[in-house]
Amino acid sequence: MIRTFFKHLWQSVKNLRRNGWMTVAAVSSVTITLFLVGTFLAVIFNTTKLATDLEHNVRVSAFLKVSVHDNDEEIADPNDTSKMIANPDYHKVYDEIEKIPNVTKITYSSKENELDKVVKTLGKEWKMFTGDSNPLYDLYLVEADKPENVKSVAKAIGKISGIYRADYGGTNTEKLFRLSNVIQTWGLGGAALLLFVAVFLISNTIRITIMSRQREIQIMRLVGAKNGYIRWPFFLEGAWVGLIGSIAPSILIAFLYRISYVAFQKSLAQEELYLLNPTSFVPQIIGLMIVIGVVIGSIGSIISMRRFLKI
Known part of the structure:
Protein backbone atom coordinates (compact mmCIF):
# COMPACT_ATOMS: atom_id res chain seq x y z
CA MET A 1 0.00 0.00 0.00
CA ILE A 2 2.72 2.49 1.05
CA ARG A 3 4.88 1.37 -1.83
CA THR A 4 2.03 1.95 -4.29
CA PHE A 5 1.38 5.40 -2.82
CA PHE A 6 4.99 6.51 -3.34
CA LYS A 7 4.87 5.09 -6.84
CA HIS A 8 1.82 7.22 -7.60
CA LEU A 9 3.45 10.20 -5.91
CA TRP A 10 6.52 9.93 -8.11
CA GLN A 11 4.33 9.41 -11.17
CA SER A 12 2.42 12.62 -10.37
CA VAL A 13 5.68 14.58 -10.15
CA LYS A 14 6.78 13.17 -13.53
CA ASN A 15 3.42 14.15 -15.03
CA LEU A 16 3.87 17.72 -13.80
CA ARG A 17 7.30 17.93 -15.44
CA ARG A 18 6.08 16.26 -18.63
CA ASN A 19 3.20 18.72 -19.04
CA GLY A 20 5.24 21.83 -18.25
CA TRP A 21 3.13 24.59 -19.77
CA MET A 22 -0.14 23.05 -18.63
CA THR A 23 1.27 22.81 -15.12
CA VAL A 24 2.34 26.47 -15.24
CA ALA A 25 -1.16 27.47 -16.39
CA ALA A 26 -2.84 25.49 -13.58
CA VAL A 27 -0.43 26.79 -10.92
CA SER A 28 -0.92 30.38 -12.16
CA SER A 29 -4.70 30.12 -11.89
CA VAL A 30 -4.37 28.78 -8.34
CA THR A 31 -1.88 31.51 -7.41
CA ILE A 32 -4.07 34.37 -8.61
CA THR A 33 -7.22 32.90 -7.11
CA LEU A 34 -5.64 32.15 -3.73
CA PHE A 35 -4.19 35.65 -3.51
CA LEU A 36 -7.67 37.09 -3.97
CA VAL A 37 -9.18 34.54 -1.58
CA GLY A 38 -6.48 35.25 1.02
CA THR A 39 -7.10 38.99 0.74
CA PHE A 40 -10.85 38.46 1.13
CA LEU A 41 -10.34 36.23 4.17
CA ALA A 42 -7.92 38.63 5.84
CA VAL A 43 -10.42 41.48 5.41
CA ILE A 44 -13.36 39.34 6.60
CA PHE A 45 -11.59 37.98 9.70
CA ASN A 46 -10.33 41.42 10.73
CA THR A 47 -13.67 43.07 10.04
CA THR A 48 -15.32 40.49 12.25
CA LYS A 49 -12.70 41.12 14.96
CA LEU A 50 -13.13 44.91 14.77
CA ALA A 51 -16.92 44.60 14.81
CA THR A 52 -16.73 42.43 17.92
CA ASP A 53 -14.33 44.86 19.61
CA LEU A 54 -16.51 47.78 18.62
CA GLU A 55 -19.63 46.09 19.93
CA HIS A 56 -18.03 45.39 23.30
CA ASN A 57 -16.35 48.80 23.47
CA VAL A 58 -19.50 50.81 22.86
CA GLY A 169 -22.38 56.69 18.75
CA GLY A 170 -26.03 56.05 17.94
CA THR A 171 -26.65 55.94 14.20
CA ASN A 172 -22.93 55.86 13.32
CA THR A 173 -22.32 52.80 15.50
CA GLU A 174 -25.32 50.98 14.04
CA LYS A 175 -24.11 51.86 10.53
CA LEU A 176 -20.71 50.35 11.34
CA PHE A 177 -22.37 47.14 12.53
CA ARG A 178 -24.43 46.96 9.34
CA LEU A 179 -21.35 47.64 7.20
CA SER A 180 -19.51 44.87 9.03
CA ASN A 181 -22.34 42.41 8.32
CA VAL A 182 -22.37 43.40 4.63
CA ILE A 183 -18.60 42.91 4.31
CA GLN A 184 -18.75 39.52 6.02
CA THR A 185 -21.69 38.29 3.92
CA TRP A 186 -20.48 39.51 0.54
CA GLY A 187 -16.86 38.76 1.36
CA LEU A 188 -17.65 35.11 2.11
CA GLY A 189 -19.79 34.97 -1.03
CA GLY A 190 -16.96 36.43 -3.10
CA ALA A 191 -14.44 34.00 -1.61
CA ALA A 192 -16.76 31.06 -2.34
CA LEU A 193 -17.21 32.27 -5.93
CA LEU A 194 -13.44 32.58 -6.39
CA LEU A 195 -12.93 29.05 -5.07
CA PHE A 196 -15.55 27.74 -7.50
CA VAL A 197 -13.81 29.52 -10.38
CA ALA A 198 -10.47 28.08 -9.25
CA VAL A 199 -11.86 24.52 -9.19
CA PHE A 200 -13.35 25.08 -12.65
CA LEU A 201 -10.09 26.43 -14.09
CA ILE A 202 -7.97 23.71 -12.54
CA SER A 203 -10.33 20.94 -13.63
CA ASN A 204 -10.32 22.25 -17.20
CA THR A 205 -6.55 22.63 -17.24
CA ILE A 206 -6.00 19.13 -15.87
CA ARG A 207 -8.64 17.79 -18.27
CA ILE A 208 -6.58 19.04 -21.20
CA THR A 209 -3.53 17.19 -19.88
CA ILE A 210 -5.65 14.05 -19.38
CA MET A 211 -7.02 14.29 -22.93
CA SER A 212 -3.46 14.27 -24.22
CA ARG A 213 -2.95 11.03 -22.26
CA GLN A 214 -6.33 9.49 -23.04
CA ARG A 215 -4.75 6.66 -25.00
CA GLU A 216 -2.52 5.85 -22.00
CA ILE A 217 -5.60 5.67 -19.76
CA GLN A 218 -7.44 3.42 -22.21
CA ILE A 219 -4.51 1.00 -22.35
CA MET A 220 -4.37 0.87 -18.55
CA ARG A 221 -8.07 0.05 -18.44
CA LEU A 222 -7.68 -2.64 -21.11
CA VAL A 223 -5.02 -4.42 -19.06
CA GLY A 224 -7.38 -4.43 -16.05
CA ALA A 225 -6.23 -1.45 -13.99
CA LYS A 226 -8.87 -0.28 -11.53
CA ASN A 227 -10.24 3.25 -11.60
CA GLY A 228 -8.65 4.02 -8.23
CA TYR A 229 -5.21 3.00 -9.52
CA ILE A 230 -5.62 5.20 -12.60
CA ARG A 231 -7.05 8.13 -10.64
CA TRP A 232 -4.35 8.36 -7.93
CA PRO A 233 -1.55 10.00 -10.00
CA PHE A 234 -3.95 12.60 -11.35
CA PHE A 235 -5.40 13.21 -7.88
CA LEU A 236 -1.90 13.78 -6.49
CA GLU A 237 -1.04 15.91 -9.51
CA GLY A 238 -3.94 18.23 -8.67
CA ALA A 239 -2.81 18.34 -5.04
CA TRP A 240 0.71 19.30 -6.15
CA VAL A 241 -0.70 22.06 -8.35
CA GLY A 242 -2.69 23.44 -5.41
CA LEU A 243 0.29 23.20 -3.04
CA ILE A 244 2.75 24.89 -5.41
CA GLY A 245 0.17 27.52 -6.34
CA SER A 246 -0.36 28.44 -2.68
CA ILE A 247 3.30 29.28 -1.95
CA ALA A 248 3.57 32.66 -3.70
CA PRO A 249 0.23 34.11 -2.47
CA SER A 250 0.97 32.90 1.07
CA ILE A 251 4.28 34.79 1.14
CA LEU A 252 2.72 37.89 -0.44
CA ILE A 253 -0.30 37.94 1.90
CA ALA A 254 1.98 37.51 4.94
CA PHE A 255 4.19 40.40 3.79
CA LEU A 256 1.31 42.76 2.97
CA TYR A 257 -0.57 41.93 6.16
CA ARG A 258 2.40 42.80 8.36
CA ILE A 259 2.76 46.14 6.57
CA SER A 260 -0.99 46.84 6.92
CA TYR A 261 -0.91 45.92 10.60
CA VAL A 262 1.89 48.39 11.33
CA ALA A 263 0.18 51.11 9.27
CA PHE A 264 -3.31 50.87 10.82
CA GLN A 265 -2.91 49.45 14.32
CA LYS A 266 -1.54 52.60 15.96
CA SER A 267 -4.59 54.69 15.07
CA LEU A 268 -7.01 51.85 15.87
CA ALA A 269 -5.45 51.27 19.29
CA GLN A 270 -6.45 54.78 20.34
CA GLU A 271 -10.06 53.65 19.95
CA GLU A 272 -9.32 50.38 21.76
CA LEU A 273 -9.72 48.44 18.53
CA TYR A 274 -7.19 45.82 17.47
CA LEU A 275 -6.43 43.92 14.29
CA LEU A 276 -5.56 40.24 14.49
CA ASN A 277 -1.94 39.92 15.63
CA PRO A 278 0.29 38.84 12.71
CA THR A 279 2.27 36.53 15.01
CA SER A 280 -0.72 34.20 15.28
CA PHE A 281 -2.84 35.23 12.29
CA VAL A 282 -0.21 34.96 9.53
CA PRO A 283 0.61 31.25 10.22
CA GLN A 284 -3.12 30.52 10.40
CA ILE A 285 -3.94 32.23 7.08
CA ILE A 286 -0.93 30.57 5.40
CA GLY A 287 -2.00 27.15 6.67
CA LEU A 288 -5.58 27.80 5.55
CA MET A 289 -4.46 28.88 2.08
CA ILE A 290 -2.26 25.79 1.67
CA VAL A 291 -5.15 23.54 2.70
CA ILE A 292 -7.53 25.36 0.33
CA GLY A 293 -4.99 25.08 -2.50
CA VAL A 294 -4.50 21.33 -2.02
CA VAL A 295 -8.25 20.72 -1.67
CA ILE A 296 -9.31 22.69 -4.76
CA GLY A 297 -6.47 21.15 -6.76
CA SER A 298 -7.54 17.64 -5.75
CA ILE A 299 -11.23 18.35 -6.37
CA GLY A 300 -10.44 19.83 -9.79
CA SER A 301 -8.51 16.70 -10.67
CA ILE A 302 -11.32 14.37 -9.51
CA ILE A 303 -13.91 16.33 -11.51
CA SER A 304 -11.82 16.20 -14.68
CA MET A 305 -11.22 12.43 -14.29
CA ARG A 306 -14.85 11.40 -13.93
CA ARG A 307 -15.57 11.60 -17.64
CA PHE A 308 -12.64 9.39 -18.62
CA LEU A 309 -13.31 6.68 -16.05
CA LYS A 310 -16.90 6.00 -17.01
CA ILE A 311 -17.51 2.51 -18.33
Whole structure:
Protein backbone atom coordinates (compact mmCIF):
# COMPACT_ATOMS: atom_id res chain seq x y z
CA MET A 1 0.00 0.00 0.00
CA ILE A 2 2.72 2.49 1.05
CA ARG A 3 4.88 1.37 -1.83
CA THR A 4 2.03 1.95 -4.29
CA PHE A 5 1.38 5.40 -2.82
CA PHE A 6 4.99 6.51 -3.34
CA LYS A 7 4.87 5.09 -6.84
CA HIS A 8 1.82 7.22 -7.60
CA LEU A 9 3.45 10.20 -5.91
CA TRP A 10 6.52 9.93 -8.11
CA GLN A 11 4.33 9.41 -11.17
CA SER A 12 2.42 12.62 -10.37
CA VAL A 13 5.68 14.58 -10.15
CA LYS A 14 6.78 13.17 -13.53
CA ASN A 15 3.42 14.15 -15.03
CA LEU A 16 3.87 17.72 -13.80
CA ARG A 17 7.30 17.93 -15.44
CA ARG A 18 6.08 16.26 -18.63
CA ASN A 19 3.20 18.72 -19.04
CA GLY A 20 5.24 21.83 -18.25
CA TRP A 21 3.13 24.59 -19.77
CA MET A 22 -0.14 23.05 -18.63
CA THR A 23 1.27 22.81 -15.12
CA VAL A 24 2.34 26.47 -15.24
CA ALA A 25 -1.16 27.47 -16.39
CA ALA A 26 -2.84 25.49 -13.58
CA VAL A 27 -0.43 26.79 -10.92
CA SER A 28 -0.92 30.38 -12.16
CA SER A 29 -4.70 30.12 -11.89
CA VAL A 30 -4.37 28.78 -8.34
CA THR A 31 -1.88 31.51 -7.41
CA ILE A 32 -4.07 34.37 -8.61
CA THR A 33 -7.22 32.90 -7.11
CA LEU A 34 -5.64 32.15 -3.73
CA PHE A 35 -4.19 35.65 -3.51
CA LEU A 36 -7.67 37.09 -3.97
CA VAL A 37 -9.18 34.54 -1.58
CA GLY A 38 -6.48 35.25 1.02
CA THR A 39 -7.10 38.99 0.74
CA PHE A 40 -10.85 38.46 1.13
CA LEU A 41 -10.34 36.23 4.17
CA ALA A 42 -7.92 38.63 5.84
CA VAL A 43 -10.42 41.48 5.41
CA ILE A 44 -13.36 39.34 6.60
CA PHE A 45 -11.59 37.98 9.70
CA ASN A 46 -10.33 41.42 10.73
CA THR A 47 -13.67 43.07 10.04
CA THR A 48 -15.32 40.49 12.25
CA LYS A 49 -12.70 41.12 14.96
CA LEU A 50 -13.13 44.91 14.77
CA ALA A 51 -16.92 44.60 14.81
CA THR A 52 -16.73 42.43 17.92
CA ASP A 53 -14.33 44.86 19.61
CA LEU A 54 -16.51 47.78 18.62
CA GLU A 55 -19.63 46.09 19.93
CA HIS A 56 -18.03 45.39 23.30
CA ASN A 57 -16.35 48.80 23.47
CA VAL A 58 -19.50 50.81 22.86
CA ARG A 59 -19.72 53.13 25.84
CA VAL A 60 -21.96 56.03 26.77
CA SER A 61 -20.22 59.39 26.88
CA ALA A 62 -22.13 61.43 29.47
CA PHE A 63 -21.08 65.09 28.99
CA LEU A 64 -21.42 67.28 32.07
CA LYS A 65 -22.76 70.80 31.81
CA VAL A 66 -20.11 73.52 32.02
CA SER A 67 -21.45 74.74 35.36
CA VAL A 68 -21.34 71.25 36.90
CA HIS A 69 -18.20 70.14 38.82
CA ASP A 70 -19.38 66.69 39.80
CA ASN A 71 -15.92 65.16 40.27
CA ASP A 72 -14.37 68.06 42.22
CA GLU A 73 -14.41 67.57 46.00
CA GLU A 74 -13.67 71.27 46.43
CA ILE A 75 -14.83 74.25 44.41
CA ALA A 76 -14.24 78.01 44.53
CA ASP A 77 -16.42 79.82 47.02
CA PRO A 78 -19.12 81.70 45.03
CA ASN A 79 -18.83 84.59 47.49
CA ASP A 80 -15.01 84.65 47.49
CA THR A 81 -13.28 83.01 44.54
CA SER A 82 -9.94 83.06 46.37
CA LYS A 83 -11.27 80.49 48.84
CA MET A 84 -12.04 76.81 48.31
CA ILE A 85 -15.04 75.12 49.93
CA ALA A 86 -16.39 71.56 49.96
CA ASN A 87 -18.50 70.82 46.89
CA PRO A 88 -22.08 70.22 48.12
CA ASP A 89 -22.92 68.48 44.83
CA TYR A 90 -19.84 66.22 44.75
CA HIS A 91 -20.64 62.97 42.84
CA LYS A 92 -24.32 63.85 42.68
CA VAL A 93 -24.48 62.97 38.96
CA TYR A 94 -22.17 59.98 39.49
CA ASP A 95 -24.51 58.55 42.12
CA GLU A 96 -27.51 59.00 39.82
CA ILE A 97 -25.74 57.17 36.99
CA GLU A 98 -24.71 54.38 39.35
CA LYS A 99 -28.38 53.75 40.20
CA ILE A 100 -29.28 53.07 36.55
CA PRO A 101 -29.85 49.35 35.82
CA ASN A 102 -27.24 47.50 33.71
CA VAL A 103 -24.43 50.02 34.43
CA THR A 104 -21.20 48.18 35.28
CA LYS A 105 -18.45 50.81 35.19
CA ILE A 106 -18.19 54.60 35.37
CA THR A 107 -14.94 56.41 34.50
CA TYR A 108 -14.39 60.16 34.79
CA SER A 109 -12.45 62.03 32.12
CA SER A 110 -11.77 65.76 32.42
CA LYS A 111 -11.89 68.08 29.43
CA GLU A 112 -8.10 68.39 29.74
CA ASN A 113 -7.74 64.63 29.31
CA GLU A 114 -10.08 64.72 26.32
CA LEU A 115 -8.02 67.49 24.73
CA ASP A 116 -4.84 65.42 25.23
CA LYS A 117 -6.51 62.58 23.28
CA VAL A 118 -7.40 64.99 20.48
CA VAL A 119 -3.82 66.29 20.34
CA LYS A 120 -2.43 62.74 20.12
CA THR A 121 -4.88 61.85 17.37
CA LEU A 122 -5.07 65.05 15.27
CA GLY A 123 -1.77 66.77 15.95
CA LYS A 124 0.02 69.31 18.15
CA GLU A 125 -1.76 72.28 16.56
CA TRP A 126 -4.74 71.48 18.80
CA LYS A 127 -2.69 72.52 21.84
CA MET A 128 -3.81 76.09 21.12
CA PHE A 129 -7.09 75.19 22.85
CA THR A 130 -5.54 74.59 26.27
CA GLY A 131 -6.80 76.40 29.38
CA ASP A 132 -9.84 78.64 29.05
CA SER A 133 -9.90 78.08 25.26
CA ASN A 134 -10.73 74.40 25.72
CA PRO A 135 -14.17 73.85 24.06
CA LEU A 136 -14.57 70.29 25.35
CA TYR A 137 -16.62 68.99 28.28
CA ASP A 138 -15.86 66.96 31.38
CA LEU A 139 -17.53 63.59 30.98
CA TYR A 140 -18.26 60.19 32.43
CA LEU A 141 -17.58 57.12 30.31
CA VAL A 142 -20.25 54.61 31.24
CA GLU A 143 -20.13 50.91 30.35
CA ALA A 144 -23.16 48.61 30.26
CA ASP A 145 -23.25 44.90 31.06
CA LYS A 146 -24.36 44.02 27.51
CA PRO A 147 -24.05 45.88 24.19
CA GLU A 148 -27.82 45.73 23.65
CA ASN A 149 -28.38 47.67 26.90
CA VAL A 150 -26.21 50.64 25.89
CA LYS A 151 -29.06 52.48 24.17
CA SER A 152 -31.40 52.32 27.17
CA VAL A 153 -28.58 53.35 29.53
CA ALA A 154 -27.80 56.36 27.34
CA LYS A 155 -31.44 57.40 27.34
CA ALA A 156 -31.63 57.16 31.15
CA ILE A 157 -28.42 59.15 31.63
CA GLY A 158 -29.67 61.88 29.30
CA LYS A 159 -32.55 62.58 31.73
CA ILE A 160 -30.23 63.27 34.70
CA SER A 161 -29.96 66.89 35.83
CA GLY A 162 -26.44 68.16 35.18
CA ILE A 163 -25.93 66.09 32.00
CA TYR A 164 -25.54 68.15 28.83
CA ARG A 165 -25.70 65.19 26.45
CA ALA A 166 -25.42 61.39 26.57
CA ASP A 167 -23.92 59.91 23.41
CA TYR A 168 -23.04 56.33 22.47
CA GLY A 169 -22.38 56.69 18.75
CA GLY A 170 -26.03 56.05 17.94
CA THR A 171 -26.65 55.94 14.20
CA ASN A 172 -22.93 55.86 13.32
CA THR A 173 -22.32 52.80 15.50
CA GLU A 174 -25.32 50.98 14.04
CA LYS A 175 -24.11 51.86 10.53
CA LEU A 176 -20.71 50.35 11.34
CA PHE A 177 -22.37 47.14 12.53
CA ARG A 178 -24.43 46.96 9.34
CA LEU A 179 -21.35 47.64 7.20
CA SER A 180 -19.51 44.87 9.03
CA ASN A 181 -22.34 42.41 8.32
CA VAL A 182 -22.37 43.40 4.63
CA ILE A 183 -18.60 42.91 4.31
CA GLN A 184 -18.75 39.52 6.02
CA THR A 185 -21.69 38.29 3.92
CA TRP A 186 -20.48 39.51 0.54
CA GLY A 187 -16.86 38.76 1.36
CA LEU A 188 -17.65 35.11 2.11
CA GLY A 189 -19.79 34.97 -1.03
CA GLY A 190 -16.96 36.43 -3.10
CA ALA A 191 -14.44 34.00 -1.61
CA ALA A 192 -16.76 31.06 -2.34
CA LEU A 193 -17.21 32.27 -5.93
CA LEU A 194 -13.44 32.58 -6.39
CA LEU A 195 -12.93 29.05 -5.07
CA PHE A 196 -15.55 27.74 -7.50
CA VAL A 197 -13.81 29.52 -10.38
CA ALA A 198 -10.47 28.08 -9.25
CA VAL A 199 -11.86 24.52 -9.19
CA PHE A 200 -13.35 25.08 -12.65
CA LEU A 201 -10.09 26.43 -14.09
CA ILE A 202 -7.97 23.71 -12.54
CA SER A 203 -10.33 20.94 -13.63
CA ASN A 204 -10.32 22.25 -17.20
CA THR A 205 -6.55 22.63 -17.24
CA ILE A 206 -6.00 19.13 -15.87
CA ARG A 207 -8.64 17.79 -18.27
CA ILE A 208 -6.58 19.04 -21.20
CA THR A 209 -3.53 17.19 -19.88
CA ILE A 210 -5.65 14.05 -19.38
CA MET A 211 -7.02 14.29 -22.93
CA SER A 212 -3.46 14.27 -24.22
CA ARG A 213 -2.95 11.03 -22.26
CA GLN A 214 -6.33 9.49 -23.04
CA ARG A 215 -4.75 6.66 -25.00
CA GLU A 216 -2.52 5.85 -22.00
CA ILE A 217 -5.60 5.67 -19.76
CA GLN A 218 -7.44 3.42 -22.21
CA ILE A 219 -4.51 1.00 -22.35
CA MET A 220 -4.37 0.87 -18.55
CA ARG A 221 -8.07 0.05 -18.44
CA LEU A 222 -7.68 -2.64 -21.11
CA VAL A 223 -5.02 -4.42 -19.06
CA GLY A 224 -7.38 -4.43 -16.05
CA ALA A 225 -6.23 -1.45 -13.99
CA LYS A 226 -8.87 -0.28 -11.53
CA ASN A 227 -10.24 3.25 -11.60
CA GLY A 228 -8.65 4.02 -8.23
CA TYR A 229 -5.21 3.00 -9.52
CA ILE A 230 -5.62 5.20 -12.60
CA ARG A 231 -7.05 8.13 -10.64
CA TRP A 232 -4.35 8.36 -7.93
CA PRO A 233 -1.55 10.00 -10.00
CA PHE A 234 -3.95 12.60 -11.35
CA PHE A 235 -5.40 13.21 -7.88
CA LEU A 236 -1.90 13.78 -6.49
CA GLU A 237 -1.04 15.91 -9.51
CA GLY A 238 -3.94 18.23 -8.67
CA ALA A 239 -2.81 18.34 -5.04
CA TRP A 240 0.71 19.30 -6.15
CA VAL A 241 -0.70 22.06 -8.35
CA GLY A 242 -2.69 23.44 -5.41
CA LEU A 243 0.29 23.20 -3.04
CA ILE A 244 2.75 24.89 -5.41
CA GLY A 245 0.17 27.52 -6.34
CA SER A 246 -0.36 28.44 -2.68
CA ILE A 247 3.30 29.28 -1.95
CA ALA A 248 3.57 32.66 -3.70
CA PRO A 249 0.23 34.11 -2.47
CA SER A 250 0.97 32.90 1.07
CA ILE A 251 4.28 34.79 1.14
CA LEU A 252 2.72 37.89 -0.44
CA ILE A 253 -0.30 37.94 1.90
CA ALA A 254 1.98 37.51 4.94
CA PHE A 255 4.19 40.40 3.79
CA LEU A 256 1.31 42.76 2.97
CA TYR A 257 -0.57 41.93 6.16
CA ARG A 258 2.40 42.80 8.36
CA ILE A 259 2.76 46.14 6.57
CA SER A 260 -0.99 46.84 6.92
CA TYR A 261 -0.91 45.92 10.60
CA VAL A 262 1.89 48.39 11.33
CA ALA A 263 0.18 51.11 9.27
CA PHE A 264 -3.31 50.87 10.82
CA GLN A 265 -2.91 49.45 14.32
CA LYS A 266 -1.54 52.60 15.96
CA SER A 267 -4.59 54.69 15.07
CA LEU A 268 -7.01 51.85 15.87
CA ALA A 269 -5.45 51.27 19.29
CA GLN A 270 -6.45 54.78 20.34
CA GLU A 271 -10.06 53.65 19.95
CA GLU A 272 -9.32 50.38 21.76
CA LEU A 273 -9.72 48.44 18.53
CA TYR A 274 -7.19 45.82 17.47
CA LEU A 275 -6.43 43.92 14.29
CA LEU A 276 -5.56 40.24 14.49
CA ASN A 277 -1.94 39.92 15.63
CA PRO A 278 0.29 38.84 12.71
CA THR A 279 2.27 36.53 15.01
CA SER A 280 -0.72 34.20 15.28
CA PHE A 281 -2.84 35.23 12.29
CA VAL A 282 -0.21 34.96 9.53
CA PRO A 283 0.61 31.25 10.22
CA GLN A 284 -3.12 30.52 10.40
CA ILE A 285 -3.94 32.23 7.08
CA ILE A 286 -0.93 30.57 5.40
CA GLY A 287 -2.00 27.15 6.67
CA LEU A 288 -5.58 27.80 5.55
CA MET A 289 -4.46 28.88 2.08
CA ILE A 290 -2.26 25.79 1.67
CA VAL A 291 -5.15 23.54 2.70
CA ILE A 292 -7.53 25.36 0.33
CA GLY A 293 -4.99 25.08 -2.50
CA VAL A 294 -4.50 21.33 -2.02
CA VAL A 295 -8.25 20.72 -1.67
CA ILE A 296 -9.31 22.69 -4.76
CA GLY A 297 -6.47 21.15 -6.76
CA SER A 298 -7.54 17.64 -5.75
CA ILE A 299 -11.23 18.35 -6.37
CA GLY A 300 -10.44 19.83 -9.79
CA SER A 301 -8.51 16.70 -10.67
CA ILE A 302 -11.32 14.37 -9.51
CA ILE A 303 -13.91 16.33 -11.51
CA SER A 304 -11.82 16.20 -14.68
CA MET A 305 -11.22 12.43 -14.29
CA ARG A 306 -14.85 11.40 -13.93
CA ARG A 307 -15.57 11.60 -17.64
CA PHE A 308 -12.64 9.39 -18.62
CA LEU A 309 -13.31 6.68 -16.05
CA LYS A 310 -16.90 6.00 -17.01
CA ILE A 311 -17.51 2.51 -18.33
